[in-house]
Amino acid sequence: MTLAIDVSGLDKSFGDKHVVKDVAIQVEQGHICGFLGPNGSGKTTTLRMLCGLLTPDSGSGEVLGLDFPSRAEEIKRRTGYMTQRFSLYEDLTIEENLTFVARVYSLDRARDRVDESLEKLGLQHRRRQLAGQLSGGWKQRLALAASILHEPRLLLLDEPTAGVDPQARRDFWHEIHGLADAGMTVLVSTHYMDEAERCHEIAYIFNGELIARGTAEEVIAESGLVTYEAVGPRADRLASELAGARGVAMVAPFGQALHVSGTDRKALESAIAPHRREPYRWAEVPPTLEDVFIRLMGRAQAERTAAA
Amino acid sequence: MNGFSASRVMAVLGKEFTQLLRDRLTYAMILAIPIVQLLLFGYAINSDPRHLPTAVLVQDQGTFSRSIVGALQRSDYFDIVRDARSPAELRRLMEHGEIQFAVTIPGDFTRRLVRRDGAQILVEADASDPAATGGAVAALAALPAHALMHDLKGAVAPSQGTAAPFEVVVHRRYNPESITAYNIVPGLLAIVLSMTLVMMTALGVTREVERGTMETLLSTPVRPLEVMVGKLTPYVLVGLIQAGVIIGMAGLLFDVPMEGGWLALGLGLFLFIVGSLSLGFLISTVARNQLQAMQMAFFYMLPSILLSGFLFPFSGMPEWARAIGTAIPVTHMLRVVRGSMLKGLDVAESLPSLAALGIFVIVIASVAMARYRTTLD
Known part of the structure; x- marks a missing residue:
């Protein structure tokens, strides 16, 4: 068993607010780990620390076999991150957004990858549409496609299905499982219990502290x-x-x-x-x-x- | 239920006040802008400037010369800051903008005065800013009649009704016809550039933060310097196009001369554009939303327009206002633009202003880079 994420002692404070307290996360490679907890419990902060967007006050371990947080830049390169809010350029077209991402990651075969991605999304015929005009479900699919364009080994999703209809949510989870089957490790935060049950394992965080961890059955038992x-x-x-x-x-x-x-x-x-x-x-x-x-x-x- | 409800109005009104008070920066700006404007217009701006820096070249060592210099000083318009030793020194002082007036009393002044043989003194005015010199030049007209009143007695006393004992020859340099456009149009170059560039960059970066796209950008391997260069380069181009349009129109529509000094102008433009963009970038690292960015850019424009010497003569401002003006890049850019277009100054002669712009770029760009984070901390 290889751990894609094996980090412990994560701490983060903003001013005098201790947002994440001594959190330890272990996720096995190719697993989908559901990250649960009420609003403001520190989920987003933890995800941001893992992908190098925030510097942890303390905490150490390995992410994708790389020392955390000293090799944060390399971890960043191998990690896909999808933000809570749609954060691609609404005033660029679908294709332009994907092309931008491909170029920022200096990907080879950028054009082919964008084409493949568009095809997988089923958006070839709408490639010239502005991203801002897409519906919630499509925006989310586009954001996912953008975050996996560079073929990351770890995918961090921050409440990816908030405000998305049930059908789109189901399709989304189908896709996530497909990615995990192919070996990608996924850490996904959510509020939906049905989504939590779709995860291989779950971690529950409350007030910055990890209070339960394991498979759904284990946590219940x-x-x-x-x-x-x-x-x-x-x-x-x-x-x-x-x-x-x-x-x-x-x-x-x-x-x-x-x-x-x-x-x-x-x-x-x-x-x-x-x-x-x-x-x-x-x-x-x-x-x-x-x-x-x-x-x-x-x-x-x-x-x-x-x-x- | 229908109709006008005062309590609903109060609800909206109360909400609006709460939001206003919560946005401290906006609140500060609401108070600061009128205060600053009042202070600047009230104290700093003077459209009839006095105590203008003047250098004299006295080639005639006599009582009359001393009296004339004394009279100039007493007129309040002229501050004799330098005793020049040669015409070359006078010229250099004026080119560098250290003096506004150069007064030459020729060697044969006393002799001619006594003989009533057309005695003259030469006053050269830097008229690149007509507003700065207008009042003083007008005051010169009264000089011949009064300056020597106490000296000319007995034989040399002017008889009633005859012409004044000597003549003041005024040479307006750089803008002999005192055309306002010659001063305003090149100045506008600096103002337009900073107005658009500072604001555009400040908004451009803040927009990414506000829309959340910055978070995605930061999660990619792109580096801060890459973001800065990538985001700012298009605006450098915008700035160059604006500069080209203004310089072109200055010549075509307003016949503003271009005396040379292209290299100094080009160098100044480059430094000024980069500096303005860096400042915009710096603002965007401080502002939390586009409105705040806009307000800060506007706040920066206030002294840039009022204290830089763009609309009102720099030399007419009190010490403290000039100190603020000196810290503003527009002031130096104005000197470079006017220097090269109206005076034909080259790089070496514009060096003090160019160096000031260079320092501005280095300081602002490093602070901006230090403040810009690859993380969201």
């Missing part, structure tokens, strides 16, 4: 969470009665159903006992990633408050 689901007409109304009850760590409505979770099975069962009556039907369900993350977040928050 390690949480020790027990979840019951109540189904019935307006079962979600039970939420307010159950929230805060002893043994209930969290309640989460899912449409007309309700998920009630806790780490202590006995306490949880006695908490829901009074509500196990008609018209509600209760059943134990496997906790979802979302249940686990909300739980992890709540616990991390509680620990911080306790420490403070």
Whole structure:
């Protein structure tokens, strides 16, 4: 097993704000690692440090077998980075954007590569259209094509599918898997749980600290969470009665159903006992990633408050 | 629900104020621009400048000569800064712009005066800026009647009604007809170049940051110097085209002379264009958005127009204003352009101004390079 990213002790502060705290990331080559966490938890900052856009305050290791961060320039050359916001030139055409990228990376066969890329995108006939006129889904595909034009061995994607429709998202993930099969390592930040489940492994960061890591199954199993689901007409109304009850760590409505979770099975069962009556039907369900993350977040928050 | 709602107006108004206060730079500019304008127009600008630097070449050692020099001094318009020893020295002082006036009292002055044989003094004025010399030249007209009032007694006293005892011959050099266009048009070259180039670069780079394309650019292997050279070169071309158009039109439409000094002009243009672009680049590393970049560029233009000697005579400004003016590249560029077009100065003669431009380029470009980051830190 070769690690494409093996970095530990990553730290970054902006002024007195400690944004990333002692984060360690390991991603196996050819794997897709989902990088999760609430807004402002330090995901973008971590990605930017990995691709050399930000200088870490501390942290060391290897990226693509190169010493990090001393060889950041070489790492940069072998890494593709797709920003959160569309950041190609809106006033250049699709083709001009790709050509620019090819030339900035001093790629050989630049013209052929651009042609191939356009063909793969299915944009040959729209190559002279301004990039700014593309729809959200197409912009995202173009940005991906631009970030892999130089055939990087590591691809960093920062919330690539924000604001993109489900079909485009599915196509996008299909493409990402194709790239990973070909040996590219992908680190992708996202807020979508379905996307997290499409990753080989996930890393969850909260308030700058890495609080969970592994495959989706591992993360769920390690949480020790027990979840019951109540189904019935307006079962979600039970939420307010159950929230805060002893043994209930969290309640989460899912449409007309309700998920009630806790780490202590006995306490949880006695908490829901009074509500196990008609018209509600209760059943134990496997906790979802979302249940686990909300739980992890709540616990991390509680620990911080306790420490403070 | 419909109709005019004062509370909705208040909501918008409150929001607008909050945004205004939050954008500190804009806020500072709103206050600073009128204050600066007021101070510059009020204190620095003087369209009837006095105390103009003057050199005298006194070849006639007599009481009358001393009285004339004294009278010049007393008129407030002339500050005798130098006692020249030769006509060559006078010429050199004027070419270098160290003096505005050169007064020559010829060796036979006393003799001719006493004999009433057409005594003359020669006043040469650097009229490349007509506004600077106008008032002083007018004051010279009164000189013959008053200067020697106390000296001419007895036999040499002028009888009532006769002509003045001597004549002041005024030579306006470089722009004998005092055509304003001769002064303004070459000056415009420096102003137009800095206005467009500083602003265009400042906006060009800030736009990349604002639109987020800078982030993509920085994630590629492209180096800061490469970005700077690549982004600025097209504007160098723009600057050269502008310069060509202005110089061409100056000659065709306004008959502004081109006395020579092409090399000095070319060198000055090159330094000035690069300096202006570097300044624009520097602004873009400070400004967080295009509006701020625009405001900073505008703020830079204020002293460039008012204190450089473009619209108002440099020599008429107080010490502090001249000190600020000296730090502004437009001031030096103006001297190079006017020097080469109106006076035909070559590189050696324009060297002080060219050197000042060179220093400006080096300082600004290095600060800009040091501030520009390959990272987003």
